[in-house]
Amino acid sequence: MDKRVSEIGFRLSDCDMSGGDFDKCPVRDVMSQINGKWSVLLLHALSEQSYRFGELRRLVPDISQRMLTQTLRELQRDGYIDRTVFPTKPPSVEYSMTPLGFSLFAALSQVIIWAERNHPAVREARERFDAAERS
Amino acid sequence: MDKRVSEIGFRLSDCDMSGGDFDKCPVRDVMSQINGKWSVLLLHALSEQSYRFGELRRLVPDISQRMLTQTLRELQRDGYIDRTVFPTKPPSVEYSMTPLGFSLFAALSQVIIWAERNHPAVREARERFDAAERS
DNA sequence: CAGTATCCGAGGTGATACTG
DNA sequence: CAGTATCACCTCGGATACTG
Numbered sequence: 636m637d638k639r640v641s642e643i644g645f646r647l648s649d650c651d652m653s654g655g656d657f658d659k660c661p662v663r664d665v666m667s668q669i670n671g672k673w674s675v676l677l678l679h680a681l682s683e684q685s686y687r688f689g690e691l692r693r694l695v696p697d698i699s700q701r702m703l704t705q706t707l708r709e710l711q712r713d714g715y716i717d718r719t720v721f722p723t724k725p726p727s728v729e730y731s732m733t734p735l736g737f738s739l740f741a742a743l744s745q746v747i748i749w750a751e752r753n754h755p756a757v758r759e760a761r762e763r764f765d766a767a768e769r770s
Numbered sequence: 771m772d773k774r775v776s777e778i779g780f781r782l783s784d785c786d787m788s789g790g791d792f793d794k795c796p797v798r799d800v801m802s803q804i805n806g807k808w809s810v811l812l813l814h815a816l817s818e819q820s821y822r823f824g825e826l827r828r829l830v831p832d833i834s835q836r837m838l839t840q841t842l843r844e845l846q847r848d849g850y851i852d853r854t855v856f857p858t859k860p861p862s863v864e865y866s867m868t869p870l871g872f873s874l875f876a877a878l879s880q881v882i883i884w885a886e887r888n889h890p891a892v893r894e895a896r897e898r899f900d901a902a903e904r905s
Numbered sequence: 906c907a908g909t910a911t912c913c914g915a916g917g918t919g920a921t922a923c924t925g
Numbered sequence: 926c927a928g929t930a931t932c933a934c935c936t937c938g939g940a941t942a943c944t945g
């Protein structure tokens with residue numbers, strides 16, 4: 636019985652990441668960008684509707700202005716979200732998800748759903764591990 | 771039309787991460803552990819079969835001994851892999867995936883497949899962004 | 906073989922202050 | 926309103942040497 640998840644084509648041998656070059660490793664090239672502390676949360680928010688900068692800030696209270704700007708720019712750079720400036724005074728900027736972003740989030744949502752469902756199991760595993768270590 | 775991905779229960783308002791406490795945010799609590807540079811690659815390897823320490827080292831040539839040890843321990847702590855010691859001389863240690871690890875990897879594989887398929891699109895988006903910035 | 910211990914540099918993150 | 930700029934910390938990751 637082969638437990639391998641099919642459809643996955645990438646091989647570890649393809650992933651020569653020496654020199655910090657992820658070009659040969661699509662998985663890490665994509666994931667290293669959504670690895671940020673806030674990326675998934677922002678993608679989740681924008682998957683529901685478009686938001687302005689200040690709205691996102693209020694929606695994710697713990698995020699600093701610096702990290703909100705930076706994370707949004709990274710998501711925009713990778714083509715996951717669009718940034719639309721309305722030249723009003725004062726200016727207003729709307730962030731919205733692109734089709735590419737929606738398709739990424741569809742895949743990511745599997746992990747999100749898994750995380751919610753299995754969070755208790757993970758926490759229990761950690762406690763068992765930590766308890767066993769102390770002895 | 772609601773583009774929201776259903777089945778997702780978590781709300782940003784639940785994710786009070788002040789104080790570095792991720793307990794209230796299952797998504798980040800789980801993902802922050804697989805955020806490491808090597809976690810997904812090791813999960814992928816072990817999803818195919820069990821490996822010994824040295825085998826994994828050869829399989830992922832770029833990884834340092836330090837990071838291999840550390841990443842394996844984190845994955846074990848979260849309950850994704852098992853560590854079995856055979857008291858031979860010299861000792862031999864086998865790492866294998868747990869059912870929890872398999873179920874996580876099933877969800878993760880959606881992202882892996884997406885990354886392989888859409889890597890070119892992401893790279894093009896980056897180039898467009900960088901080109902537009904230089905002007 | 907399968908680790909540990911130590912040091913170090915790079916980058917991610919936050920706090921604060923300032924701007925068109 | 927929607928950012929930039931600067932500083933300062935702190936974790937992550939790599940290199941090297943050592944061990945049961």
